[in-house]
Amino acid sequence: MDIKEIxxxxxxxxxxxxxxxxxxxxGTKIRIRRGPDGEPQVFASSPSLIPTPAVLxxxxxxPLPVTAPTPSPTAPAATQEKLPSINSPMVGTFYxxxxxxxxxxxxxxxxxxxxxxxxxxxxxxxxxxxxxEMSGTITEILAESGKPVEFGKPLFRIKPA
Amino acid sequence: xxDKILIANRGEIALRVIRACKDMGIRTLAVYSEPDHDSLxxxxxxxxxxxxxxxxxxxxxxxxxxxxAAEVGDVDAIHPGYGFLSENAHFAEVCQSCNIRFIGxxxxxxxxxxxxxxxxENARKAGVPIPPGSDGPVQTEQEAIKAAKKxxxxxxxxxxxxxxxxxxxxxxxxxxxxKGFLAARMEAEKAFGNPDVYLEKYIEEPHHIEFQILGDKRxxxxxxxxxxxxxxxxxxxxxxxxxxxxMDSDLRKKMGRAAxxxxxxxxxxxxxxxxxxxxxxxxxxxxEMNTRIQVEHPVTEEVYGIDLVKEQIKIAAGxxxxxxxENLRPQRHAIEFRINAEDPAMDFRPCxxxxxxxxxxxxxxxxxxxxxxxxxxxxxxxxxxIGKLIAVGPDRATALARMQRALDETIIRGVKTxxxxxxxxxxxxxxxxGKYSTHFLExxxxxxxxxxx
Numbered sequence: 285m286d287i288k289e290i291x292x293x294x295x296x297x298x299x300x301x302x303x304x305x306x307x308x309x310x311g312t313k314i315r316i317r318r319g320p321d322g323e324p325q326v327f328a329s330s331p332s333l334i335p336t337p338a339v340l341x342x343x344x345x346x347p348l349p350v351t352a353p354t355p356s357p358t359a360p361a362a363t364q365e366k367l368p369s370i371n372s373p374m375v376g377t378f379y380x381x382x383x384x385x386x387x388x389x390x391x392x393x394x395x396x397x398x399x400x401x402x403x404x405x406x407x408x409x410x411x412x413x414x415x416x417e418m419s420g421t422i423t424e425i426l427a428e429s430g431k432p433v434e435f436g437k438p439l440f441r442i443k444p445a
Numbered sequence: 446x447x448d449k450i451l452i453a454n455r456g457e458i459a460l461r462v463i464r465a466c467k468d469m470g471i472r473t474l475a476v477y478s479e480p481d482h483d484s485l486x487x488x489x490x491x492x493x494x495x496x497x498x499x500x501x502x503x504x505x506x507x508x509x510x511x512x513x514a515a516e517v518g519d520v521d522a523i524h525p526g527y528g529f530l531s532e533n534a535h536f537a538e539v540c541q542s543c544n545i546r547f548i549g550x551x552x553x554x555x556x557x558x559x560x561x562x563x564x565x566e567n568a569r570k571a572g573v574p575i576p577p578g579s580d581g582p583v584q585t586e587q588e589a590i591k592a593a594k595k596x597x598x599x600x601x602x603x604x605x606x607x608x609x610x611x612x613x614x615x616x617x618x619x620x621x622x623x624k625g626f627l628a629a630r631m632e633a634e635k636a637f638g639n640p641d642v643y644l645e646k647y648i649e650e651p652h653h654i655e656f657q658i659l660g661d662k663r664x665x666x667x668x669x670x671x672x673x674x675x676x677x678x679x680x681x682x683x684x685x686x687x688x689x690x691x692m693d694s695d696l697r698k699k700m701g702r703a704a705x706x707x708x709x710x711x712x713x714x715x716x717x718x719x720x721x722x723x724x725x726x727x728x729x730x731x732x733e734m735n736t737r738i739q740v741e742h743p744v745t746e747e748v749y750g751i752d753l754v755k756e757q758i759k760i761a762a763g764x765x766x767x768x769x770x771e772n773l774r775p776q777r778h779a780i781e782f783r784i785n786a787e788d789p790a791m792d793f794r795p796c797x798x799x800x801x802x803x804x805x806x807x808x809x810x811x812x813x814x815x816x817x818x819x820x821x822x823x824x825x826x827x828x829x830x831i832g833k834l835i836a837v838g839p840d841r842a843t844a845l846a847r848m849q850r851a852l853d854e855t856i857i858r859g860v861k862t863x864x865x866x867x868x869x870x871x872x873x874x875x876x877x878x879g880k881y882s883t884h885f886l887e888x889x890x891x892x893x894x895x896x897x898x
Contacts, residue, residue: 372850374511375495375514377517408513433494434495435479435495435497436479436497436508437495
């Protein structure tokens with residue numbers, strides 16, 4: 285598929301509120317999925333493409349940015365994805381609880397203020413308590429406990445107070 | 446040998462290091478700033494971790510995040526590239542204490558040779574000629590005047606913590622010396638956090654000639670010939686070549702021996718470069734040492750058929766420098782032109798932007814080291830170099846002809862570049878005859894202005 289065909293497919297998907305499209309031919313496979321915020325994500329694999337990073341995958345394998353049309357989400361799930369997120373201010377390992385057997389700092393529905401500790405990010409053997417930095421209710425937990433996170437990675441979805 | 450290396454850099458040099466790692470079967474971890482998300486080095490690496498927003502002090506210079514990324518990624522070694530943290534002794538120390546191999550010299554070597562006036566002192570002790578100068582920094586105007594009288598005008602005022610051509614200004618008499626001395630101290634404090642300046646004799650019509658050094662953990666040091674980097678604009682190199690048109694095998698032997706002696710005296714390990722000023726009479730003077738791999742390393746690679754980045758990795762992993770490296774003769778001639786995203790018509794103002802067409806040159810004897818691709822958006826936070834074009838041939842005339850052909854063939858659309866300037870330089874009669882000094886570009890621009898009027 286060339287870029288024109290891909291753009292045409294994305295347009296068709298948007299017009300018909302489709303969320304997923306997959307195409308395979310001669311060893312080349314393309315999957316286009318409308319992401320949480322309605323933006324299309326293109327996954328392509330072919331033997332000669334530069335492999336995507338393993339630890340923290342970048343959604344598109346192509347070096348060229350795909351210009352996406354602005355979608356008008358109608359599904360109720362879409363409104364949640366427009367909420368702000370608490371992002372990681374550092375590089376390290378995310379932990380949702382202060383200890384392996386302890387309950388998590390926050391769960392979905394937890395009410396937090398700016399000073400509330402929401403998680404720990406461990407870096408160089410130092411456990412850093414991460415604060416919410418805003419008031420609101422946690423609606424989604426986006427990071428997995430024990431897994432590495434990079435700078436800017438969304439950790440929690442929050443509905444501001 | 447290392448299993449996995451983190452590349453603490455970006456752009457073309459990050460891609461260069463990743464390529465060497467791939468050649469050696471070593472896995473790679475790239476770190477990147479948010480605007481570099483779509484950068485080629487990020488895509489070429491096996492893994493990538495975002496370490497901050499655009500501005501370097503919040504990303505590529507963030508030692509804690511880079512070390513965290515190294516730990517999260519479980520790497521054995523870090524290659525710092527050039528610029529950024531490559532000559533930061535503290536960073537090298539942090540790597541050491543975290544049991545991560547720093548691919549470069551020891552923190553002590555970086556300190557000893559990174560301080561410009563300390564380096565001169567080491568050179569003097571090793572019997573390597575240095576330009577007559579003040580013995581260490583001058584602290585007052587009176588000291589400066591006294592030192593200048595002893596050295597003899599004209600002199601150059603230089604920042605002790607400077608480098609890369611920054612923090613230097615000439616003085617031709619006491620009046621300009623005092624003015625320059627005070628201004629230089631202020632600039633140095635702002636740019637390097639250290640106001641100390643020293644004085645050096647200002648050598649007329651010099652060639653800037655540097656020697657590539659390699660040292661291993663057993664203390665063996667070799668040199669891999671010279672690079673002539675006299676074509677500079679405001680002390681920023683634009684074009685480099687090897688062998689130097691000024692060099693003959695006797696002078697190369699003498700200077701090579703001096704470079705090795707100095708590196709041995711400071712127990713230098715890994716890749717480094719000794720910079721010299723050479724006048725028209727074969728007199729050479731040590732200027733400074735760069736304790737890292739340099740931008741123009743491909744010139745030496747092509748002339749001697751050696752992969753310098755691979756050698757850096759091998760040395761850091763404990764391997765010996767092969768004995769064949771001791772008596773190498775230049776096999777070919779190589780010229781490198783740095784392509785910058787700058788507008789020559791607007792005093793070389795950097796122009797970041799999006800590349801909408803990229804056609805790199807090719808064919809026999811052409812090498813392009815660049816992270817460009819069609820659609821790539823050059824971020825505004827970093828230096829303006831977008832590629833290095835290297836032309837190689839059995840002799841200078843062939844390399845020159847190929848460089849001319851390659852520059853003419855290259856297409857980069859979407860930003861202004863210095864390619865048109867390169868095209869004019871390679872057609873200049875003086876340059877073609879190998880007759881140039883560090884004043885070449887200055888005069889070249891004057892010629893153009895005169896021709897236009």
